[in-house]
Amino acid sequence: MSKMHVSTTINGEPMEFLCESHDSMLDALRGPLGLTGAKEGCGTGDCGACSITVDGRLVCACLMLAVESEGKSLGTIEGMSQGGELHPLQRKFLEMAALQCGICTPGVLIAAKSLLEKNPNPTETEVRFGLAGNLCRCTGYDKIVRAVLETAAEMRGAA
């Protein structure tokens, strides 16, 4: 069967790619699109390592068909820093050592950014529930949660 042609927008840039109808969005990102920041942990929507946004909604790229991105606007980790400047969450994660092996980190950052856009002043409980879809087998989560809370405070101060 011939491949399908998809036109979409990724991190503000118009993009086109070819895919099979059963390919996941994660297959397309990591394959023809060459955006390997989103990781495949489980492939079943449990781990959150492939978190991206689609029209502003946080989703798992592994649970979406690539063809569904036609006409949509996607956000991935590759678009998180702006003009060589790290996003405050990225900077704080480095400062506070909120990562170890780093496999989960792109997904955690995308989910944390989505959380703070909805709720700029979350409680610790809200951060933990907000990131419940992102598994990390290194940090024990504590440093991640603290870094998100610190970033939120910093971003509120700067606003």
Added chain:
Amino acid sequence: MTDTRYLAPQTLDEAVSAFAAAQGAARILAGGTDLLVQMRAGVATPGLIVDIKKIGEMTRITENADGSFTVGAAVSAASLEDHPRFGKVWPGVLEAVNLIGSKQVQGRASPGGNLCNGSPAGDSVPAMVAAGAVLTIQGPNGRRQMPVEAFPAGPGKTNLAPGEILVSFTLPARPAGSGDAYLRMIPRTEMDIAVVGCGVSLTMKDGVCTAARVGLGAVAPVVMLVEDAAKALVGTKLDAAAVAAAAAACSAACRPINDKRGTIAYRTKVAGVLLKRAVAIAAERASRS
């Protein structure tokens, strides 16, 4: 993997024709949080995927003039949460929907998919049963309606006829003094499958319960409407004896299995406990509505 065709029709009529023409080789795609996992595992190998998210009626939340709500089958949990009014009128249904998976899953997963997946433990289903939701279904022979509790036919099975598609849920208008609640038992705080789920919807007038519906999940092959529990509540002031009788009716209705999540005895007991707690929350919400 075998070749799969993907179709994203703009109208329901197109979707129904294509779905029916595929004679069982097609699957409906709403959020895909079950379907894509099944495809990946090789459990589902659809020849045709019909994506229903370009159909207006499937993705709309409408508050009708009479106060009822119509929720399209492909509306995501996240859209339902963002709706300015839905969660105020149906907080129990919304909290049930919000228990389905993570934020990432909620960005795509729909109550329609939760129902069509046919799991006895689907979290939104007992809350929809308690709410008295009525389904609109369309197939090759036209449209029909069905109460939500008549839809599940067994684990993974529904009463959709061949070629039929779930279109929407309609939740009835709410009289003053109404409230609903959904509780589930899981051994952790998030991201798990219900061991028992219990939805309650109540209407109170002058301190007396005038209407009640109770839905129970994960304690039988299908999610159930427990009419005996509702009967024990209606006409009472929700005193301890009435609530205990309703809890006993819930336990009596249970036909659970033993599995790694819970034993028959545990599930049967917890069904009654959740009923009591859900009644208390629903009654408190009713007093504020």
